[in-house]
Amino acid sequence: MLQGQGEAKHYSDMYAHLLPPAPPRAGHRAWLASLAAALLPAGRCRLCALPSRAPLCSACQCERPARWRCPRCALALSTPAAGCGSCALRLPAFAGALAWSDYAPPWDRLAAQIKFGDDPALARWLGMLLGQCLRAERPGWAPPRWVVPVPLSPGRLRRRGYNQAWELARGLARELGWPGDCRLLLRRRDGPAQSTLPLARRATNLRGAFVAPPLARGARLLLVDDVMTSGNTAEQAARVLLRAGAGDVRVAVLLRTPVSAPR
Ligand SMILES: [Zn+2]
Numbered sequence: 001m002l003q004g005q006g007e008a009k010h011y012s013d014m015y016a017h018l019l020p021p022a023p024p025r026a027g028h029r030a031w032l033a034s035l036a037a038a039l040l041p042a043g044r045c046r047l048c049a050l051p052s053r054a055p056l057c058s059a060c061q062c063e064r065p066a067r068w069r070c071p072r073c074a075l076a077l078s079t080p081a082a083g084c085g086s087c088a089l090r091l092p093a094f095a096g097a098l099a100w101s102d103y104a105p106p107w108d109r110l111a112a113q114i115k116f117g118d119d120p121a122l123a124r125w126l127g128m129l130l131g132q133c134l135r136a137e138r139p140g141w142a143p144p145r146w147v148v149p150v151p152l153s154p155g156r157l158r159r160r161g162y163n164q165a166w167e168l169a170r171g172l173a174r175e176l177g178w179p180g181d182c183r184l185l186l187r188r189r190d191g192p193a194q195s196t197l198p199l200a201r202r203a204t205n206l207r208g209a210f211v212a213p214p215l216a217r218g219a220r221l222l223l224v225d226d227v228m229t230s231g232n233t234a235e236q237a238a239r240v241l242l243r244a245g246a247g248d249v250r251v252a253v254l255l256r257t258p259v260s261a262p263r
């Protein structure tokens with residue numbers, strides 16, 4: 001995964017404080033989840049509240065907006081086209097993107113639940129849906145060497161207790177049988193959350209935020225995140241991964257804003 005032992009040691013020494021904590025020992029959370037499942041065999045759909053054993057009922061799993069999307073940045077298009085106007089002006093650093101649905105009502109509630117609802121299991125389940133969507137809608141995408149989540153800063157990870165993008169990535173990776181690694185892209189500092197900033201400040205907020213170890217030269221990576229709005233986060237993350245040696249970075253997000261925003 002890393003180019004050499006020396007570099008790997010140097011890197012892990014330098015950025016040990018940024019590495020995600022070891023996953024909690026199998027047990028407590030899993031035990032609580034299985035107890036909840038046993039007590040509540042018929043839950044409710046998170047979108048329509050009808051009884052459903054799965055987090056989304058089968059109708060809500062299928063009722064996504066019928067969209068043509070820009071193959072490069074996953075922006076919604078009104079007609080089938082080779083790309084969107086934004087990508088025609090300036091191509092993003094990533095080579096392609098996929099979104100499961102729109103970052104708009106009612107699906108935006110899912111983003112809030114996996115981010116603030118202390119529900120990593122829901123994020124993993126939605127990652128499985130994203131994996132199924134990728135298999136169906138991007139059949140030409142070759143398996144990546146690694147599935148990589150957009151990282152949280154150490155402080156935010158500590159406060160939230162999990163990274164929703166890593167939980168999504170785990171669900172996707174398991175569904176597709178691809179390897180995942182949450183140590184290939186790290187976030188150095190705890191700036192204001194992108195979602196709280198005006199679009200014009202989002203690019204500068206992220207400058208220098210990400211760091212990556214030297215990667216196997218030419219490695220194909222799939223970057224996973226919960227939401228893409230302006231695309232700045234994916235852009236900055238992809239640039240850092242490409243500078244670290246990746247040959248090709250593609251992006252899979254659960255939700256994408258349906259209107260264009262400046263990058
Ligand atoms: Zn439903």
Ligand SMILES: [Zn+2]
Pocket residue numbers: 070071072073074075083084085086087088
């Ligand atoms: Zn585009």
